[in-house]
Structure formats: structure tokens, C-alpha cells
Amino acid sequence: MEELEMESDIPPLTTESANLELPIDGESLVENFIEKPVENFESTMEITEAPTVYEFPTLFAGKTLLELCSSSWSRSHKAKDDIQPYLRGCKWSPDGTCCLSVVNNDGMHLSELPRDLYDSTPPANRTIDILDSVVHVKEAGLIYDFCWYPGMNSGFPETCCWITTKQNAPIQMWDAFDGSLRCSYRGFNAVDEMEPALSVKFNEEGTRIIAGYKKxxxxxxVDRPGRDYAEHKIASPASCIATHSNLMAVGSWNTTINLYNVNEIGNYKSIGKMHGHGGGVTHMKFTPDGIRxxxxxxxxxxxxVWDIRYYRRPLNILSRAVDTNQRVYFDVSPCGKYLVSGGSDGILKVWDNKQVNWKSSLDVTDDGVDNVTYKFPLHKDCCNSVSIHPLRPILATGSGQFHFQDPIKLIEEDEHHTIKMEGNKVEENKIEENCVDKSEVCDEKSDMKYSSDSENSLVFWWIGDLLELT
Structure with a gap:
């Protein structure tokens, strides 16, 4: 993001800050989609602003993805084997000017969208840009969750921030221009010990931070950082949170989802509990209409897919590959027509509501049928994060996972080393032949988590119509 002149002490964020009449430095991506008023020559009335409703573009119409930008992370040669900087999530900013990503053992990275993609369609032969992190927050420890401020606008610096929660640390708010720490929000347990939140979420107005803990x-x-908070007891840890209007869904590691109604003063009233997953719930998202x-x-x-009006059983079941404990993100387009998800096999899956009605009820007992609309093999490693641009037909994907050392290969290396020390050439050749045979078998049944060929990258893809195809 471009540097703006800012004061060193930034006041706490308030709901009125997004409505302040401040001068805007530079272009804003949102301004490109607001139609200017046209003078009416047939009347003598004063010109009034009449912005039209922006229609979200059609996605995946050409069944082709064009790579726009990419960025990757690699482990230092001096680093230990257990230190692996792989991507663990990416999210577009609400105004669409930049993308925030979490890299394991490397903190937070902020990448800007190239200016030529603000309002134009790229050609098919466009050169792939190498993304550089304009802001890098080097945080130690495991980051549990992160979230953008919903009223973020690059024209108003005081609204440009995000919050994170990580291991052995409070909730922290970071500045999106210089990466400085603005403030923190601390939660304490019954014995007055500070405990980290497992999940964080802003409400839609941006006035409150909802944080899920173990109990x-x-x-x-938002405008009162520190340890002032209201709390609501829950029966199981809140692993993830999703909100829409006055509804809130809280997922847990005990495979359940709890629905709450939130009133104006922030009190929670339980609506019901949903069962159906075979593992701990890691990610949830409401459709734009708030019904599903x-x-x-x-x-x-x-x-x-749940219908919150009849939440006793799932409305629909969609299939994807998840062979890891880490969070595998999915996203719903702002128009509500497309559901996009990655997988541990590196394949991007897209469900189009016009071709596959994933919002309608099907036979939920038949979960072996793959009713996906499109499949795109984008990554060689686990595609653990996807995020659709809020205004443009651009998709951000992230890949990577922790790779273990294959125990079979470790045993083979020890056998080679022992035989070489003994100097038994005959037995060495025999075992070498056996190792070749073992490696062939291992290659046929190789697991991606044991692969040494890792791919830790953040990639932007154009998923709309192209000017030309070559």
C-alpha cells in the first residue's frame, strides 16, 4: 500500500471514523465502481447523486484461469527441518486493494493488487508479476486466527487495520500501512491469567470484537482496548466464528455448531445445535442472503450446507479432499452463486449454483457422489486457502503444509550408512536394489505430507472473461 503521512499515535478505532469527511490521497478501488451522476437536461432540478448498484461479474465463464501474480516462501539453509514457512491462510481486504496472508514461522504478509487490475481486463499473454510484501509483521508463535476490519478503506488510514490472535498472546490490532501495533485486547480466566483466543471476528458494524475461547x-x-469485556459461557471450545446480521454460528472441536441470536447490546441467546461433521469444525461462512x-x-x-431455518440435518453435502488437521478455507462469492474450496490434493473445486444447485436439498446419505461443477489442479501441494476478491473476478489461493520426514526413507538411509561403514560391498548392492524397489512402491503410494517437493506460495488468478485467448 502507498505510504501516507500518519501520526505516530493512532487513536482507537471507532464506528464514526469510517464516516469522517477526510481528504482521500490516491485512488480507491471502490471509487471505480460508483457511477457518476448524469445531468438531466429535461428538468431544472438540481443534480442529485444516484449511484447504481454494482453487478458482480460472471465467474468461471471461460472455464480458464489466468495466473496474474505469485509469491513464494522457502526455508533458510541454516534453519532446522521443523521450521517450514508454509502459507496458512489468505484474505482480501474489504476494499480489495491488498491481500493479507499468514505464513507459518514468518508472521503476517501484506501484498498489494497491481494497479492495472483495478478496472481493466488483462490480456491472455499478460506477464506474471512477482508479489512483494509491502508490510511484513514478524510474529513468533502460532497464529490461530485473523480478521480484517469490515469498514477498511485505503482512503481512510484509521480504518486500515486487522486483528490477530496467537499462541500465548492477547488479541492484537495491527496497522495496515506500517505494520505497527495499535492496541491489544486481553481476556483473563478464573484465576486471573491471560489466555489467548482461539478465534476472532468483527461484527458487521465494526463496533465489537467477538472472540472465542475454550470455555x-x-x-x-473496539474503542475500549484492554481487559474490559462481556462474556458468555459455552460448553466447548470455540474453534471458529461466523456472523451475519444478528446471527452468529460458533463451531467447536467437538464437531458441533451452535447458533446464537445477538441483540443490540451484545447478549447471546441460543437457537440450537447442529451435528454432522466427523472432525472438529475449522471454518464456516454464511451465504450473502444469510439463510444458509x-x-x-x-x-x-x-x-x-445448512439451512438455518431447518438446522436439524444438513441441507446438502459437497465433497472435497481434506487429509490434514490444518484449516482448509473455502469461500462464497459476493453474488452468492459460486462456492470455491481448496483441498489437500491441490485441486480447486467450484460449485456453480446455476449448474449444480448446491443450495437445494439432496439425498444427504449419498456423500460419495462428487457433484462439483469445475475442477482446477492449481497446486502440487495442499491448497489450504482461497479468497474471492470483493469487487473483481480475481481469486487468491495459497498452498503449503507441514511435511514430515518419511520413516521408510530414514530407515533406508540408516541401512546405507551402516553397510558403508562395515564395507560389505555385496550386501550393500543387494540392499541398494531392494531400496530401489521400495522407493518405487513408496512413489506409487506416496503421501503428500511426506513429500520433499513442497510448494509454499500465494497466487492471484483471473477467473473472469479474457480479452483474447492465444
Missing amino acids: VIRTFE LVSGARKDHRLL
């Missing part, structure tokens, strides 16, 4: 849900006022909820879990190959 409680705490609500912080999509949920995914760890080591669960199913995406469950």
Missing part, C-alpha cells in the same frame, strides 16, 4: 465467548468494544451456512472440518472430506 467462554468474550465481546470487546457452509461449514468444513478437519480430516473431513465433506462440506456441509
Whole structure:
């Protein structure tokens, strides 16, 4: 993001800050989609602003993805084998000017969208840009969750921020221009010990921070950092949170999802509990209409679509590959027509509501049928994160996972080393032949988590119409 002149001490964020009449430096991506008023020559009335409703473009019409930008991370030669900087999630900013990503053992990275993609369609022969991190926050420890401020606009610096929660640390708010720490929100347990939140989420107005802990849900006022909060007791840890209007869904590691109604003063009233996943719930998202909820879990190959009006059983079951405990993100387009998800096999799956009505009820007992609309093999490693641009037909995908050392190869290396020390050439040749045979078998049944060929990257893809195809 471009540098703007800012004061060193930034005041706490308030709901009125997004409505302040401040001068805007530079272009804003949102301004490109607001139609200017046209003068009416047939009347003598004053010109009034009449912005038209922006229609979201059609996605995946050409069944082709064009790579726009990419960025990758690799482990240092001096680093230990257990230190692997792989991507663990990416999210577009609400105004669409930049993308925030979490890299394991390397903190937070902020990447800007190239200016030529703000309002134009790229040609098919466009040169792939190498993304550089304009802001890098080097955070130690495991980051549990992160979230953008919903009123973020690059024209108003005070709204450009995000929050994170990580291991052994409070909820922290970071500045999106210089990566500085603005403030923190601390939750304490019954013995007055600070405990980290497992999940964080802003409400839609941006006035409150909803944080999920092991036994409680705490609500912080954005303009009052510190340890002032209201809490609501829960029966199981809140692993993820999704909100829409006055509805809130709280997923847990015990495979359940709890629905709550949130009133104006921030009190929670339980609506019901949903069962259906085979693992801990890791990610949820409401559709734009707020009627349906999509949920995914760890080591669960199913995406469950729920109708919150009849939440006793899933409305639909979608299939994807999830062979890992880490969170595998999915996303719903702003128009509500497309559901996109990655998988541990590196394949991007797309469900189009016009071709495959994933919002309608099907036989939920038949979960072996793959009713996906499109499949795109984009990555050689686990595609653990996807994010659709809020205004443009651009998709951000992230790949990577922790790779273990194959125990079979470790045994073979020890056998080679022992035989070489003994100097038994005959037996060495025999075992070498056996090792070749073992490696062939291992290659046929290789697991991606044991592969040494890792891919840790963030890639932007054009998923709309192209000017020309060559």
C-alpha cells in the first residue's frame, strides 16, 4: 500500500471514523465502481447523486484461469527441518486493494493488487508479476486466527487495520500501512491469567470484537482496548466464528455448531445445535442472503450446507479432499452463486449454483457422489486457502503444509550408512536394489505430507472473461 503521512499515535478505532469527511490521497478501488451522476437536461432540478448498484461479474465463464501474480516462501539453509514457512491462510481486504496472508514461522504478509487490475481486463499473454510484501509483521508463535476490519478503506488510514490472535498472546490490532501495533485486547480466566483466543471476528458494524475461547465467548468494544469485556459461557471450545446480521454460528472441536441470536447490546441467546461433521469444525461462512451456512472440518472430506431455518440435518453435502488437521478455507462469492474450496490434493473445486444447485436439498446419505461443477489442479501441494476478491473476478489461493520426514526413507538411509561403514560391498548392492524397489512402491503410494517437493506460495488468478485467448 502507498505510504501516507500518519501520526505516530493512532487513536482507537471507532464506528464514526469510517464516516469522517477526510481528504482521500490516491485512488480507491471502490471509487471505480460508483457511477457518476448524469445531468438531466429535461428538468431544472438540481443534480442529485444516484449511484447504481454494482453487478458482480460472471465467474468461471471461460472455464480458464489466468495466473496474474505469485509469491513464494522457502526455508533458510541454516534453519532446522521443523521450521517450514508454509502459507496458512489468505484474505482480501474489504476494499480489495491488498491481500493479507499468514505464513507459518514468518508472521503476517501484506501484498498489494497491481494497479492495472483495478478496472481493466488483462490480456491472455499478460506477464506474471512477482508479489512483494509491502508490510511484513514478524510474529513468533502460532497464529490461530485473523480478521480484517469490515469498514477498511485505503482512503481512510484509521480504518486500515486487522486483528490477530496467537499462541500465548492477547488479541492484537495491527496497522495496515506500517505494520505497527495499535492496541491489544486481553481476556483473563478464573484465576486471573491471560489466555489467548482461539478465534476472532468483527461484527458487521465494526463496533465489537467477538472472540472465542475454550470455555467462554468474550465481546470487546473496539474503542475500549484492554481487559474490559462481556462474556458468555459455552460448553466447548470455540474453534471458529461466523456472523451475519444478528446471527452468529460458533463451531467447536467437538464437531458441533451452535447458533446464537445477538441483540443490540451484545447478549447471546441460543437457537440450537447442529451435528454432522466427523472432525472438529475449522471454518464456516454464511451465504450473502444469510439463510444458509457452509461449514468444513478437519480430516473431513465433506462440506456441509445448512439451512438455518431447518438446522436439524444438513441441507446438502459437497465433497472435497481434506487429509490434514490444518484449516482448509473455502469461500462464497459476493453474488452468492459460486462456492470455491481448496483441498489437500491441490485441486480447486467450484460449485456453480446455476449448474449444480448446491443450495437445494439432496439425498444427504449419498456423500460419495462428487457433484462439483469445475475442477482446477492449481497446486502440487495442499491448497489450504482461497479468497474471492470483493469487487473483481480475481481469486487468491495459497498452498503449503507441514511435511514430515518419511520413516521408510530414514530407515533406508540408516541401512546405507551402516553397510558403508562395515564395507560389505555385496550386501550393500543387494540392499541398494531392494531400496530401489521400495522407493518405487513408496512413489506409487506416496503421501503428500511426506513429500520433499513442497510448494509454499500465494497466487492471484483471473477467473473472469479474457480479452483474447492465444
